[in-house]
Amino acid sequence: MFQNLSQLVRYRALIQSLVARELKARYRGSILGFFWSFINPLLLLLIYSLVFSVVLPTARSDVRPYGLFLFCGLLPWTWFHSSLLESSNVLISGGTLIKKVLFPAEVLPIVTVLANMVHFLLGLPILGLFLIYYRHASISLVEALSFPLVILVQLLLTVGLALIVSALTVHFRDIKDLLGNLLTFLFFATPIIYRIQDMPESYRWALNLNPFTHLAVSYQEILFFEGPFGHWKWLVALFVAAAGLFLAGYFVFDRLRDSFAEEV
Amino acid sequence: MPAIEVDHVTKVYRRYARRRQFATLKSALLGGTLVRDLRSDEKFAAVRDVSFSVPAGCTLGVIGRNGSGKSTLLKLVAGITKPTEGQVRVDGRVSALIELGAGFHPEISGRENVFINGIMLGLAKRDVAKRFDAIVEFAEMQEFIDAPVKTYSSGMYMRLGFAVAIHVDPAVLLVDEVLAVGDEAFTHKCLDKFAEFRRRGKTILLVTHNLPLVERFCDEALWLDAGRARGTGDPRRVVDEYVTDVAKSEERHLAAEDARARQAVATMPASPPEPSPPQATAPEEAPPNMFQATEGRWGTREVEITDVALIGENGEPAHVFRSGERLEVRMKVRARQPTSDFVFGVGLFTAEAVLIYGTNTRFEDYEPQELSGEGEVRVLIDRLDLVEGSYKLDVAVHKVDGSAYDYHRLLYSFRVKSHTKDVGIYRPVHTWSFSPSVRFKPLPSPASGTGPAR
Numbered sequence: 001m002f003q004n005l006s007q008l009v010r011y012r013a014l015i016q017s018l019v020a021r022e023l024k025a026r027y028r029g030s031i032l033g034f035f036w037s038f039i040n041p042l043l044l045l046l047i048y049s050l051v052f053s054v055v056l057p058t059a060r061s062d063v064r065p066y067g068l069f070l071f072c073g074l075l076p077w078t079w080f081h082s083s084l085l086e087s088s089n090v091l092i093s094g095g096t097l098i099k100k101v102l103f104p105a106e107v108l109p110i111v112t113v114l115a116n117m118v119h120f121l122l123g124l125p126i127l128g129l130f131l132i133y134y135r136h137a138s139i140s141l142v143e144a145l146s147f148p149l150v151i152l153v154q155l156l157l158t159v160g161l162a163l164i165v166s167a168l169t170v171h172f173r174d175i176k177d178l179l180g181n182l183l184t185f186l187f188f189a190t191p192i193i194y195r196i197q198d199m200p201e202s203y204r205w206a207l208n209l210n211p212f213t214h215l216a217v218s219y220q221e222i223l224f225f226e227g228p229f230g231h232w233k234w235l236v237a238l239f240v241a242a243a244g245l246f247l248a249g250y251f252v253f254d255r256l257r258d259s260f261a262e263e264v
Numbered sequence: 265m266p267a268i269e270v271d272h273v274t275k276v277y278r279r280y281a282r283r284r285q286f287a288t289l290k291s292a293l294l295g296g297t298l299v300r301d302l303r304s305d306e307k308f309a310a311v312r313d314v315s316f317s318v319p320a321g322c323t324l325g326v327i328g329r330n331g332s333g334k335s336t337l338l339k340l341v342a343g344i345t346k347p348t349e350g351q352v353r354v355d356g357r358v359s360a361l362i363e364l365g366a367g368f369h370p371e372i373s374g375r376e377n378v379f380i381n382g383i384m385l386g387l388a389k390r391d392v393a394k395r396f397d398a399i400v401e402f403a404e405m406q407e408f409i410d411a412p413v414k415t416y417s418s419g420m421y422m423r424l425g426f427a428v429a430i431h432v433d434p435a436v437l438l439v440d441e442v443l444a445v446g447d448e449a450f451t452h453k454c455l456d457k458f459a460e461f462r463r464r465g466k467t468i469l470l471v472t473h474n475l476p477l478v479e480r481f482c483d484e485a486l487w488l489d490a491g492r493a494r495g496t497g498d499p500r501r502v503v504d505e506y507v508t509d510v511a512k513s514e515e516r517h518l519a520a521e522d523a524r525a526r527q528a529v530a531t532m533p534a535s536p537p538e539p540s541p542p543q544a545t546a547p548e549e550a551p552p553n554m555f556q557a558t559e560g561r562w563g564t565r566e567v568e569i570t571d572v573a574l575i576g577e578n579g580e581p582a583h584v585f586r587s588g589e590r591l592e593v594r595m596k597v598r599a600r601q602p603t604s605d606f607v608f609g610v611g612l613f614t615a616e617a618v619l620i621y622g623t624n625t626r627f628e629d630y631e632p633q634e635l636s637g638e639g640e641v642r643v644l645i646d647r648l649d650l651v652e653g654s655y656k657l658d659v660a661v662h663k664v665d666g667s668a669y670d671y672h673r674l675l676y677s678f679r680v681k682s683h684t685k686d687v688g689i690y691r692p693v694h695t696w697s698f699s700p701s702v703r704f705k706p707l708p709s710p711a712s713g714t715g716p717a718r
Contacts, residue, residue: 013383013388013389014380014383014384017379017380017383017389018380021369021372021376021380024371024372024376025369025371025372028371028372028412029371094367096363096366096367097366097367097384098344099344099363100344100360100362100363100366101344101360101362101363101366101367101384101385102342102343102344102358102360103367103384258345258346261339261344261345262277262278262345
């Protein structure tokens with residue numbers, strides 16, 4: 001397993017060019033092309049802001065500007081969500097590669113996660129513009145330095161889960177459908193449209209069990225809320241857990257690897 | 265050290281019972297059968313205990329029928345699947361031409377796809393850049409290289425895939441029946457490229473149904489049959505064994521078909537019991553147009569053809585003949601009552617039921633005198649000078665005025681095999697001769713000449 005893992009470094013050129021291809025191919029043929037990477041999160045933000053400040057205004061009157069708060073959690077969530085959904089299908093749609101070419105299959109889910117990460121990173125400047133517009137830019141040096149760490153933890157966590165999801169979907173095709181619902185549930189079980197404090201104390205433990213809670217709270221504390229980054233202990237714990245999950249995910253993937261060429 | 269070494273390799277594919285195919289994660293979790301469902305119920309060995317080694321610089325041709333495990337073997341050598349038992353060792357970089365253009369993304373340009381495909385096949389980006397022009401030129405794609413791959417024709421797609429794979433510069437090249445990708449000119453180019461590979465001491469493993477190519481091009485051949493190696497060694501010999509075996513199984517197949525036809529004949533309505541009145545209607549009417557060929561049997565059966573056998577060169581019943589061999593038709597006949605009004609006839613048809621030749625005893629001036637009880641009629645065709653193909657046979661016995669006693673239309677079929685790829689139906693015995701100013705290269709083997717097959 002560790003031998004295969006170290007091989008992964010050798011494939012970085014392949015991963016790089018596949019990510020580039022993924023990004024190029026995604027908007028090829030559309031008029032706005034690459035701008036969709038910016039427009040998509042903007043539209044998403046618009047919808048959620050509309051719903052929660054016009055349709056259901058009473059729910060969130062104490063967090064201002066609510067749209068900005070929402071965006072801090074929504075942008076990373078989109079990365080997480082689409083990475084997992086796409087990776088559930090990635091081995092099956094890349095079947096010819098696995099069946100007909102000597103091809104390291106783990107590259108496929110990793111490319112999916114990385115391509116979505118690029119979309120996430122492209123959304124950050126928009127978030128930055130809003131932060132400046134609302135003069136919300138109270139980000140301390142410590143916070144700025146820990147920001148890449150949050151991204152790294154999310155990357156590890158997402159890749160680990162993507163490996164498991166993609167490998168298991170080969171054997172159980174219905175994971176694809178199950179996953180969509182599971183992710184919707186997880187979205188509402190994560191403090192993205194509400195603050196973690198809004199959850200009644202007695203249910204807070206459940207939120208803490210959700211790994212994405214700590215990512216969302218970290219993003220919100222760094223980017224949105226005033227004051228020091230108080231959630232860092234949770235983040236470090238999650239870092240360790242995510243690293244473990246990544247190894248576990250790779251282990252599962254590696255064990256099932258030989259079955260892919262036959263089952264896809 | 266051999267470039268490819270396959271040591272007692274067995275590959276077992278798992279086949280799952282129907283239950284497994286509809287199994288879902290939910291049911292697996294609820295029923296607690298997750299682990300069991302991941303196991304297989306049934307096993308199928310695609311490759312069984314195959315061993316061979318290919319020395320560096322050698323070309324091995326793998327032949328065998330569909331489903332004999334050729335492609336699985338290739339995938340094993342390529343490392344795409346792992347052997348269930350045994351070991352595969354390959355020395356040097358492998359490029360597998362199994363599916364051309366696998367991994368091309370339809371939306372992006374040919375140029376970008378060449379780069380990504382090259383990297384997938386193990387090249388560094390700068391290596392691809394170095395070979396890019398050669399690849400494009402080989403694929404004859406200069407004009408379209410910047411168009412998205414989805415706009416390519418299937419031939420263009422394959423050519424580009426082939427060009428990339430072959431420019432990876434592997435030490436071992438695995439080729440799976442991909443020579444049929446382009447037009448004639450491109451196929452020649454591919455063969456030239458293979459020849460160049462050979463000259464440069466590369467090892468090639470070639471899976472193909474093109475037997476002349478194996479004979480001409482390979483140093484050794486491997487014949488796989490139902491996953492087992494049936495023969496290895498000199499390509500000419502292995503191909504010959506294989507062809508003989510295919511002929512045998514065709515023979516079996518035709519024999520089975522024949523048996524079915526006979527069965528059908530036997531169950532056709534029998535002749536009317538009273539043999540005397542000559543105007544008795546036949547149990548099955550003759551077709552209104554005798555030249556419109558439909559299979560069947562009709563006649564009064566006052567004289568009956570009870571058995572028909574095709575006898576080959578060695579005096580045994582056969583269904584597959586080589587072009588130019590002898591063929592004897594033997595029919596057993598039985599007359600219910602002695603008669604002096606009878607004509608025997610035979611007709612040869614192509615598979616499309618075009619009459620090739622028909623004759624009968626009357627045409628050839630045999631005057632009937634008496635037929636009584638049981639007897640046998642033989643027609644010997646000294647030389648069956650037909651080109652390769654399937655043929656059908658009519659046999660009949662009827663009155664001089666043409667009304668049938670027993671007419672078997674197209675009920676018997678046989679196959680003619682030939683080494684020569686000539687076309688048409690009839691092959692006249694012929695020879696070529698040339699004046700001294702017309703010269704040909706000496707033939708590698710007399711067998712592939714024009715004349716009759718060996």
